[in-house]
Amino acid sequence: MKKHLESLVSEALVRLRDDELPPESLRFVPEVERTRDSRHGDFATNVALRLATLIDRKPRDVAARVAELLPASKFVGRVAVAGPGFINFFLTPAALEAGVAEVVEAGERYGESDSGTGRHILVEYVSANPTGPLHVGHGRHAAYGASVANLLRATGHQVHEEYYVNDTGRQMDILALSVWLRYLEAHGEKVEFPANGYRGDYIRQIAALVTERYTDSLVIPATMVFTELAPARREEDQESHIDALIAAARDKLGPEGFARVLDTALESVLADIRDDLAEFGVRPDQWYSERSLEASGAIDRALARLRDRGKLYEKGGAQWFRATEYGDVKDRVVIRENGKRTYFSSDIAYHLHKRERGNEVLLDILGADHHGYIARVRAGLEAMGEPGTSLEVRLVQFVTLFRGGEKLRMSTRSGEFVTLRDLRREVGNDAARLFYVLRSNDQHLDFDLELAKSRSTENPVYYIQYAHARVCSVFRQLGERGLEWDAGDGRAHLSELEDAREKSLMTALGRYPEVIELAAANRAPHNLVHYLRELANEFHSYYNAVPFIVERAELRNARLMLICASRQVIQNGLSLLGVSAPESM
């Protein structure tokens, strides 16, 4: 409808252009928007206000002229010039009726558009280090990323969802060491577990898995590992202490032995993350291994590209990338003094490969604490000859858990409520998915567990789902009374829906495609949540005030058509958010 009106305005401008508008007005794109107040009609355009300055005429005169030149449309009942020079459009009943019919005809596909057709976009999200179970913060990333991906698909984009697996580096070594030390403990060795090692029951479970696979073949007397380390150093420098422990473990076990522990741990943690996300309705198309970048030569390729372009230099035995030439605050090391590549070198190689796979947009969804890293990755892309604008980053702010009014402490050490799985078990997947995207991604999120669980009016999940269930219930009632819905008859009598609540519900349904378009463009699933709440409110008001299953078949069928369309839109919207639409509650 919005597009239809825009084309009418464009046509009017073309007519006006012939004699009254200067050539520069050719670039003028008309904007038609929903009005906030129904007294201003259904849609309005500000073209006259914007044109008036350009041609130095009174806005209201220009508006009147444009209104005169608008082509007739069966969907536009009245056009009015109002306020400082707005042109207001009042839709005909036929426009609203056609909208309702369109919902029912399009069904699950209602709201889809082709605005993004042909655009390949790679959405990378979560990408948590595989060193332990996902926590509640990752849950927000998962819910947000998956919903954005769904919105992009609904608007025609070619979407590829990816989880980048940091399966190499120091954190993995610490994981392996932690597991190995628990394994030694389980075999009767006395170990001093380092303070900065990974704690948590899952480490012991993985240790048990190591025993299952390799029996006691990886047992080394603990004294051999610990006695070589000066005890004083443990106190002073935990970091170098744990590095020394890793080196010792590697030395005693040999590279293969250490790799056995590490790979067992990696597989186990990754399987857990995969299951966790799958249960949450989040299924990335690809799990991209950081290790594979080394094996495939992608890192060499990226570094060569930088070197060929003269963007690398040597300093202090390390290789540096001239990131400052591309707006970063400092140059970045790509190859350390010790010859190892940095995480950053993997990262630009990864992003280069995203581009090499034909993606126009690289959408990274990152934690707010990663913002400092945007400039350097973008710098890397540009230095390699890729457009810096291809990288789009959305930061997700932190989540704070509350139980009632009380803030929950979320530290791994305290062992309190921290994992995504725990949260899902407590409040359910639907509430978790919806609560996570209730707020804008760049707003801190207060997640109240009690509210998410409450089966009451305060809980937006139930409020929206309840509207869906109520429609289903009406159709069940219909069957129980031995009646059937005649959709064709309903379509033919939509004009009987003259109640103000019916009009405003129809208007709300017509907005859905615009909401999807906007939410996708802004990467803002919370726009959709707010819309669904409003739609549910429109429906509940209607339900409360008007009986649907009435005597007269024509009116009954028409009303059922309207609530059927409402149910469809709620179902489609919830589906994009990964929330179920129950038939009864």
Add this chain to the structure above:
RNA sequence: GCCCCGGUAGCUCAGGGGAUAGAGCGUCCGCCUCCUAAGCGGAAGGUCGCAGGUUCAAAUCCUGCUCGGGGCACCA
């Protein structure tokens, strides 16, 4: 010091160049003989952090300040 995010009703937040700034919760007052009251209606409640600027028009854009959260590795 530099960078990112936020400051809008008592609370949690939408709106991010347009007309009289919205929602939920909370408070107060109403509505079940009726398709699910997990619902609906009404009322009260605002210096859109502060100060300048741009514009026909600023909560919205720009600059400065301020308060709160986060980040500034040869870690990943």
